[in-house]
Amino acid sequence: MLSAAVAGGVFASPPPASILAAILCLHGAGASGVLLIVKNYTGDRLNFGLAAEQARNHGVDVEMVVVADDCAFTCPSKAGKRGLCGTILIHKLAGALADEGCSLVHIVAKVTEVLQGIGTLGVSLSPCSVPGCRPSFELPPGDMELGLGIHGEPGVRRSKVATADEVVSAMIDHMTNAASQSCLHLQTGDVLVVCVNNLGALSRLEMAVVTRAAILCLENRGMVVARVMAGSFMTSLEMAGMSLTLMRANPEILKLFDAKTSAPAWPNLSGGCASGRSYLTAPTPMSTGGPQDVLLEGPQSPVMRKVLERVCSTLLEYQEELNALDRASGDGDCGNTHAQAAKAIQVWLQSHVVPGCPGQLLSALAGLVQEKMGGSSGALYSLFLTAASGHLTGGRSHAAAWANAVHAGMQAMRRYGGADLGDRTMLDALCPAVDELMKANSTPPGGGMAALKAAAQRAADGAESTRSLAAKAGRASYIAAERLTLPDPGAKAVAAILSAVVEALEEP
CATH class of the missing domain: 3.30.1180.20 (Dihydroxyacetone kinase; domain 2)
Known part of the structure; x- marks a missing residue:
């Protein structure tokens, strides 16, 4: 019925790297094309879509069908x-067509x-x-x-x-x-x-x-x-x-x-031969195309390490609070997914130098959260960091460069995630903060910290404002509006991250 299945964490979509590995495994085993059957959730669309684009760059003929039943x-x-559950019927019909x-x-x-x-x-x-x-x-x-x-x-x-x-x-x-x-x-x-x-x-x-x-x-x-x-x-x-x-x-x-199928749990299986060809082979060796793992320290490395450590500890402190907020609007794992990312970064920090080039750091973090965070949050943060990293190359780290970088990251999240300001998502905290940071382009030298503090406050206000917003995107959009009386957990997480950055930078 299916040649491959890719699992994520509980109630979370799998990371794009795992999906890509499955696609390339099938391609290497002789599949003339690969059909991705995806349930209509933001994280699944993002992660499978990203893997499909990466697979096409490897020369694989890939198509995606989104089930919304x-x-x-x-x-x-x-x-x-x-x-x-209509998804499993599509699995069966598509498998039978492929077998023909x-x-x-x-x-x-x-x-x-x-x-x-x-x-x-x-x-x-x-x-x-x-x-x-x-x-x-x-x-x-x-x-x-x-x-x-x-x-x-x-x-x-x-x-x-x-x-x-x-x-x-x-x-x-x-x-x-x-x-x-x-x-x-x-x-x-x-x-x-x-x-x-x-x-x-x-x-x-x-x-x-x-x-x-x-x-x-x-x-x-x-x-x-x-x-x-x-x-x-x-x-x-x-x-x-x-x-x-x-x-x-x-x-x-x-x-x-x-049509006969070898899927063991399919009802009325009459036994006999397998349907379709077997793809139980080892994945084809591949290049990830990610950033080189040659990281050199620079003058800003200690500062960026301190900021990352504070962000990680803050997300771990907020884990249960974010889960509680998410239980009111989703599946209750927002704190868990952010904690997974925080723990992965902490482990990474133990064995890696923090590069002096901010763009290189963001690129490394993008790969890390893509692999370890999971769900739509992992895909969105990875998109943000990937888009932002391109604006911080060559060691640039002044306030205007950071402002342009986070603006590019925000635009990538809006473009691929399908949400916008006012939709009761993390963008309701991020967009006002980015607007504030963009003022750094006209801020006198030395005024970047004031802009960052103002941005953190705008993020906190934006997260709090989601109490009164109707959800128009993400999993909360499926919940009756009268049940959504607490702030959006994704927005609260963004506000917590920015607040942690400010606290770390203000420490002597």
Whole structure:
């Protein structure tokens, strides 16, 4: 079914380097092209997109299909619909098409067409917990959450627990609501493939009851249920819930769905030969194309080391606070991802000199956070540092050069991340700070520190202002606005970083 799968941390997208290694492994084993099947989350789009661009530079024919099958939101935000369990159906169909020898262009066109007829909705009786952390949201006993995501995000509507028949009927009503922009359009006589997906903690008995309810409800509405699969296909740790995926089908789609596969967990596997060719080979040796690891100290090295050490210690101190803020708007791991980056930098500092060239330092840090931080934050920080590093070459470190560098980094985050000022993201702290720093271009010599302190204050004010902003991008955009009463964790992290920089520079 799949020739390769690349895993990230819990609820985080994998780093681009891992994705690129998988692509090059397949290419080296003889694949004529590589299709990346990506769920619609910012971190996944960024990291897989970056790896795809890097792979094309290596001469690999790469295409990417983004799955967005969530029917929860009647009016999706700028971030669009999330990718949920419909993704595994695309895995199956694309794999079968590849096994038939279809071209990459044909496979992309076909699965893109099929995606228009796939919809998914989840419901749960409990939240989940990232290992070592508190539950992702609070759900009183006797309540259930409709429209939740696979990363522990709360849903769009809460109600009292009902019977399986009532719950499934409400789910299908929501999915097929013609007034919703996320509507899955179904009509009498439509042939369907149905997937009932265990989100983690339902028993086989409960899954069987829900599956029966789904079949009866759809057939009573005049649909033809051609295929049914029930099991744990896309889980959310220990969440006690399930999602329902419906896919409009025709004879061609059913033929692809029924095609033999060697995937061990695929239902109704009849055994026999593997589908497609084997790519279980070692990755092809490759050059990372990253900065040379020849770092020379300079006059500014001790200062930059002190700043990095203070930033790292600050992020570690803020870990649980950022997690708590993120639990209200996402999956509760914002503090963890920033702590991962901080620990990786601390380890790096123990065995590396801090280069005298600021651009070289930022380039090295970009590679480090890309590899170690994970998620959309890792990709965004890496983009920021990569773009900024090009403006600090040749040892330039005056205030205007730093201002231009952070401005370039901010623009890269806006360009590739799809968010902007006012969207309730880290940019709401970063953009005002950058505006303040740009004043350094006209600041008299020696006035850079005053500009930096003012920028840190603007960042803190910007982060605090996110309390009253409606989320228009990122995972928080899937949460009802009335639940977002705390500051955005990404913005708070940016403010904390800038504050740490100021504190380190002010120390004697």
